[in-house]
Amino acid sequence: MYQEVIAAISTAPGEGGIAIVRLSGDGSIEVVKKCFRRRKGRFSPRPWRVYLGDIVDSDGRRIDECLLTFFRSPNSYTGEDVVELGIHGGAFVAVRVLERLLECGAVLAAPGEFTKRAFLQGRLDLSQAEAVIDVIRANSDVALQNANLHLRGALTAEIREAERALLRVLALIEAQIDFPDMDTPKVTLSEAGAELEAAHAVLSKLLASARRGRVVKEGYRVVIVGRPNVGKSSLFNYLAGQERAIVTDIAGTTRDILEVSLNINGLLVNLLDTAGLRGDGDFIENLGMARTEQAMLEADLLLVLLDGSTNLTTEDEALLAKTSTTRRLLVVTKVDLPLQVTLPPAENAILVSTVTGGGMVELRETLAREAGRTIGGEHNLLLTNIRHTESVRRSREATRAAVEAARAGWELELVAIDVRQALDYLGEVGGRTVSQSLTDEIFAQFCIGK
Amino acid sequence: MYVAGSYDCVVVGGGHAGCEAAHAAARMGCRVVLLTHSLDAIALMPCNPAIGGPAKGHVVAEIDALGGLMGFVADQTFLQMRMLNTGKGPAVRALRAQADKKQYQALMKKLLESTPGLRIIQALVTEVLSDNGQIRGVRTHYGAEFYAATVVITAGTYLEGRVVVGQASLQSGPNSLLASTGLSASLGRLGIEMGRFKTGTPPRIHRRSVDFSQMEEQPGDDIPARFSARSTRERRAQLSCYLTYTTERTIAIIRDNLHRSPLYSGMIEGRGPRYCPSIEDKVVRFADKERHQLFLEPEGFDTDEMYVQGFSTSLPEDVQVELLRSVVGLAEVEMMRPGYAIEYDFVLPTGLSLALESKNCAGLFFAGQINGSSGYEEAAGQGLLAGANAAARVLGRPPLVLLRSEAYLGVLVDDLVMKGVTEPYRLMTSRAEHRLLLRLDNARSRLGEVAAQYGLIAAEDYQAIKEEDEELARLVAGLSSRTVPNCDAVNQVLQGVGSAPLTQAQTAAALLRRPEVRWEHLAPFLPEASSMSPSLAMRLEVEIKYAGYIAKEREQVERFLRLENRLIAQNINFGNIRGLSNEAKENLTLRRPHSVGQAMRISGVSPADVAVLLVYLEGR
Numbered sequence A: 001m002y003q004e005v006i007a008a009i010s011t012a013p014g015e016g017g018i019a020i021v022r023l024s025g026d027g028s029i030e031v032v033k034k035c036f037r038r039r040k041g042r043f044s045p046r047p048w049r050v051y052l053g054d055i056v057d058s059d060g061r062r063i064d065e066c067l068l069t070f071f072r073s074p075n076s077y078t079g080e081d082v083v084e085l086g087i088h089g090g091a092f093v094a095v096r097v098l099e100r101l102l103e104c105g106a107v108l109a110a111p112g113e114f115t116k117r118a119f120l121q122g123r124l125d126l127s128q129a130e131a132v133i134d135v136i137r138a139n140s141d142v143a144l145q146n147a148n149l150h151l152r153g154a155l156t157a158e159i160r161e162a163e164r165a166l167l168r169v170l171a172l173i174e175a176q177i178d179f180p181d182m183d184t185p186k187v188t189l190s191e192a193g194a195e196l197e198a199a200h201a202v203l204s205k206l207l208a209s210a211r212r213g214r215v216v217k218e219g220y221r222v223v224i225v226g227r228p229n230v231g232k233s234s235l236f237n238y239l240a241g242q243e244r245a246i247v248t249d250i251a252g253t254t255r256d257i258l259e260v261s262l263n264i265n266g267l268l269v270n271l272l273d274t275a276g277l278r279g280d281g282d283f284i285e286n287l288g289m290a291r292t293e294q295a296m297l298e299a300d301l302l303l304v305l306l307d308g309s310t311n312l313t314t315e316d317e318a319l320l321a322k323t324s325t326t327r328r329l330l331v332v333t334k335v336d337l338p339l340q341v342t343l344p345p346a347e348n349a350i351l352v353s354t355v356t357g358g359g360m361v362e363l364r365e366t367l368a369r370e371a372g373r374t375i376g377g378e379h380n381l382l383l384t385n386i387r388h389t390e391s392v393r394r395s396r397e398a399t400r401a402a403v404e405a406a407r408a409g410w411e412l413e414l415v416a417i418d419v420r421q422a423l424d425y426l427g428e429v430g431g432r433t434v435s436q437s438l439t440d441e442i443f444a445q446f447c448i449g450k
Numbered sequence B: 001m002y003v004a005g006s007y008d009c010v011v012v013g014g015g016h017a018g019c020e021a022a023h024a025a026a027r028m029g030c031r032v033v034l035l036t037h038s039l040d041a042i043a044l045m046p047c048n049p050a051i052g053g054p055a056k057g058h059v060v061a062e063i064d065a066l067g068g069l070m071g072f073v074a075d076q077t078f079l080q081m082r083m084l085n086t087g088k089g090p091a092v093r094a095l096r097a098q099a100d101k102k103q104y105q106a107l108m109k110k111l112l113e114s115t116p117g118l119r120i121i122q123a124l125v126t127e128v129l130s131d132n133g134q135i136r137g138v139r140t141h142y143g144a145e146f147y148a149a150t151v152v153i154t155a156g157t158y159l160e161g162r163v164v165v166g167q168a169s170l171q172s173g174p175n176s177l178l179a180s181t182g183l184s185a186s187l188g189r190l191g192i193e194m195g196r197f198k199t200g201t202p203p204r205i206h207r208r209s210v211d212f213s214q215m216e217e218q219p220g221d222d223i224p225a226r227f228s229a230r231s232t233r234e235r236r237a238q239l240s241c242y243l244t245y246t247t248e249r250t251i252a253i254i255r256d257n258l259h260r261s262p263l264y265s266g267m268i269e270g271r272g273p274r275y276c277p278s279i280e281d282k283v284v285r286f287a288d289k290e291r292h293q294l295f296l297e298p299e300g301f302d303t304d305e306m307y308v309q310g311f312s313t314s315l316p317e318d319v320q321v322e323l324l325r326s327v328v329g330l331a332e333v334e335m336m337r338p339g340y341a342i343e344y345d346f347v348l349p350t351g352l353s354l355a356l357e358s359k360n361c362a363g364l365f366f367a368g369q370i371n372g373s374s375g376y377e378e379a380a381g382q383g384l385l386a387g388a389n390a391a392a393r394v395l396g397r398p399p400l401v402l403l404r405s406e407a408y409l410g411v412l413v414d415d416l417v418m419k420g421v422t423e424p425y426r427l428m429t430s431r432a433e434h435r436l437l438l439r440l441d442n443a444r445s446r447l448g449e450v451a452a453q454y455g456l457i458a459a460e461d462y463q464a465i466k467e468e469d470e471e472l473a474r475l476v477a478g479l480s481s482r483t484v485p486n487c488d489a490v491n492q493v494l495q496g497v498g499s500a501p502l503t504q505a506q507t508a509a510a511l512l513r514r515p516e517v518r519w520e521h522l523a524p525f526l527p528e529a530s531s532m533s534p535s536l537a538m539r540l541e542v543e544i545k546y547a548g549y550i551a552k553e554r555e556q557v558e559r560f561l562r563l564e565n566r567l568i569a570q571n572i573n574f575g576n577i578r579g580l581s582n583e584a585k586e587n588l589t590l591r592r593p594h595s596v597g598q599a600m601r602i603s604g605v606s607p608a609d610v611a612v613l614l615v616y617l618e619g620r
């Protein structure tokens, strides 16, 4: 029975620790062999052994260290040959490894496909059938949501452009084949080749610009804001675990943005310290404040700091009003001192002190939760993205084959095979089937009739 | 009431579908009667005189491979034969005949008359008889009743037919033949869903009124090929077709008279086919096209009537004459028959099983234009399958269903039944996913086994096919190891076709895989070539030259078959399957697919639904 090798990240993002990337299907080990380099000794894997090595890219550069385990059919989760790769880096590295496996010939698993295979191979018992169906349904609904989200973006326009170019060539070829007597424009091999070359260029551009999920790649961006002297830099240093920012009791100490990357429960969090916001700064301070404004725009989360030892100032009020619609977390500082501040009603705040360390556990937990939620969502989107990128890449390959067939002098019928294939792959992204749109295109374009 | 007899199978209609249906059922050993309202209308070609072309010609070859008649009759009665699409690829090469319409009819009638087990009777069927969802027979207008376990209806475009020219209309079938009234209502009473389509035909003109000097002559091929392996190849006289064009005046006349067109005045509501637009449609839809090409095609050796291909119209007669006169070379034209539009009832093919049997009434089959298709070839192909399936039912054998990957007939039936129609359906090569495998040259090889199994061809014919296949396999293997020497003679030939000269000896197969190198270039250097028939040489070249592409398509077919062979029991209640989307539930219930592959082609069924279905099927 013909079964493709499927691959997927099987750990939920944001759970921290090691991510597992899993492959299933006959030939799984052959796929992995192309990108796994064992630390020492030759790699001739035996089942139920663990191997330490690296996943390397096409130039032999290390992507990440990994532990490989090989499960031989039928004693595996799916009942097929299964390879599991345990990798250290966070979600982003797992995605890179997955992409590399796809390059080496695996296909991205459909939602619930591992479970489905396990079931079809008789590894799960009958009573689990309904549970499997729920998994498939739930996952595909998420994927669909993501796909819709995704398709509303700029990608759609470019995919449609490539689709149109390919369809135009195919319609020309097919009209000429199915209606040879008609005075439809006759396309020659070299003309078809040139048109296909153009479609190929569009697809290449599309691939180059395929954006990765920013958060998964760059980390979750937390920006500390507050009026001067509220304790921003102190909190920054505390969370960073080092004295990065200068702390003084002079208002307006911090004038540029400082950034530090933190690992909070296995998630990459970028913490930014900013210049305090106030109305009457000097020139340099004003410049710093402009940067703060910019950083606020790019933030995934704002930590809005309020000094617990004084009452709210007009600057505090202004900042609260300004950030009321952004994602923010109120943090009351200096709570080791007598509490003076009255908080805005109906808003939670975390009370912290950099002197006693009070409230810091709660703050870290809250940050981890918020980051996890965002990264988890984006992770799904990213998988959709990989799926689409994969389809576009295959489409481009087929288009290349068509160009080469035309150049070598193969007849139109054979060129059409690859063009159709290219369109089929794009259809996986755009959701249109070739056969219907082709027929429509032929009759819309050409005056054909007996 | 008069009981006119009991049969295994009644075929209603004597058009292209009816002829093949009756013949196939009789071939399989059934007692068959073909009822038609006019014995003179058997195998009538009421529209163009052509048989074949891309996809259609392939269907004719498949009909022939399944023991049918169309190809053989066309071979005996053509007045022109041409191989189209040479040089565009091995599988799209297509054979097309211009038939002598009268000769075609006469020979077809003669062959049916001499088919054992088949009777032909002139009768106008107006009612189907059934008991509890099981067909019993038919009743005619005069009250005669024919009883049968199976009935195949092939009523073409006759059901409640209405012909329209200008503002005038007539209850009529094509060519002034009687319309079929009553039968449509009788089918409706069985709960069968009907629709209404429209099609049309161009005017016919007198040959002597044509100035051929202003036109481009299109003769037949010097060495005409044949559809059927049963046909002999003796020489036949051929007639030419002629290419001409409309002028600016044609377009102006149409624009000025559009208000008199029944299509635009709202007199015709049925949906017409996009691939066969009337000339007035073409002018409106392609407004910036300055001229449209037309072909004049002879209707026969013994008549001066010519068919004006590309000029289908339902404008009033006076406008038709004026229009024809505006065409290059037709200034003096004598119009003999006006073009017309015809509206007719058809059966929604989604109400049929893949055996072309009605889901509303067991034993009742439909084939041809009544199923919403168009074209003689599409009709004949369905007729053959419906006839064979009626016989299979009588004989207690499983239905004869061809796959999309093995025949154009499979594509045709699957498209009709699974997707339904929104316009008269025409087969095109681009509708086939695995076109490269569905070739003229391998039609017999593709279908020989199933044809023999069902008794549609003789055992010894199948034996011959098998032997040829084995011979082919031997030759392919042989040429893969036979080397062609690196010598001047060979290199001269290679250079002659712009191919790189050899640097060392190469296998014949490797050389043949160069796109520019053809069999005829290599044949002189290969001893086995001398004793080979041209048709075998052609198959050999295709198998070797396109081996890479063919292997790729085969792999795809394998993947396709995996889901196609995953059968779905007919008693499944899709509504009860948890996890299917509502749209999938609805459409699956409506279409009742036989396999997961078919389910996948139904609109509204997503890949997730397919996964759910697979798991559900496994769990049962």
Ligand SMILES: Nc1nc2c(ncn2[C@@H]2O[C@H](COP(=O)(O)OP(=O)(O)OP(=O)(O)O)[C@@H](O)[C@H]2O)c(=O)[nH]1
Residues within 6 Å of the ligand: A226, A227, A228, A229, A230, A231, A232, A233, A234, A235, A246, A247, A248, A249, A250, A251, A252, A253, A254, A255, A274, A275, A276, A277, A333, A334, A335, A336, A337, A352, A353, A354, A355, A356
């Ligand atoms: N008692 C107490 N003092 C604190 C705490 N956090 C900060 N401070 C003091 O508050 C003053 C200002 O702290 P910074 O961290 O420099 O404040 P900032 O918001 O970065 O100020 P600018 O950079 O000038 O905008 C310093 O004197 C700190 O020692 C705290 O938790 N408790």
Ligand SMILES: [Mg+2]
Residues within 6 Å of the ligand: A232, A233, A234, A245, A246, A247, A253, A254, A274
């Ligand atoms: Mg500071």
